[in-house]
Amino acid sequence: MNYDTFVDQVARRTGRSAEQAVELTRATLETLADRLTGGEILDLAAQLPAPLQVVVKGGAEAADRFGAQEFLERVAFRARVDEATARDGTRAVFVTLREAITGGEFDDVAVQFPRDYRDLVEPAMAPGATLRYS
Template sequence: MNYDTFIDQVAHRTKASSERAVALTSATLETLAERLTGGEVLDLAVQLPKPLQLVLKPSPRIEAADRFGAAEFIARVALRADVEEAAARDAVRAVLTTLREAITGGEFDDVMTQLPRDYREMVEPAMAPGATLRRSGL
């Protein structure tokens, strides 16, 4: 997926302008990079368009991941993007869903295995596209 398509998808999912989608995507990816090990950030970055690689700031020198929960993740995204936490939560879901569509193989699963259980609320919608549309018994 190219950069413009990635941003357009985030804009569509968040019902935001392209400019706002850029800020939301950057804030989410910067925060995700803090939460992942350096090696995982590098693995993820190579599958993304160049502008998004630069946002991730992969560095082989930084292997340790910061340890913080989902609430802190949302708070950091909200601060970086200068939005309310509810909007940040929606943005994280949109970016993760788009990220899942943009990368190949099991890389998305590799990224998500580094996140603790309290991230499930943010991650599940992105891990199973359409899952929220499925109804039990159908």
């Protein structure tokens, strides 16, 4: 999936402008990079469009273990949005991410999350979740 398609899918799934979808995507991927181990970040980045690889590769080598609430707070702060928008954006990015990457890589990412992330990750895991909106 190319960069423009990724951002367009996030915009459609959130009902937000392309500009806000870019910010939500960036903020979510930066926060995800904070949360994942270095090896998992590299595996994920390898399947993303170049502009998103740069965002993800900015993460630390060691995972920073924080819960779902802090994940949303970080996304909200980075994207300069309220928490509800951050939640919708994170879900949309996760669904789009699962659609964009292959080989079970999203599943490898999802298993690194504790149980309190269920609300954010399950929409991407649901049957039909990756069907493109028209």
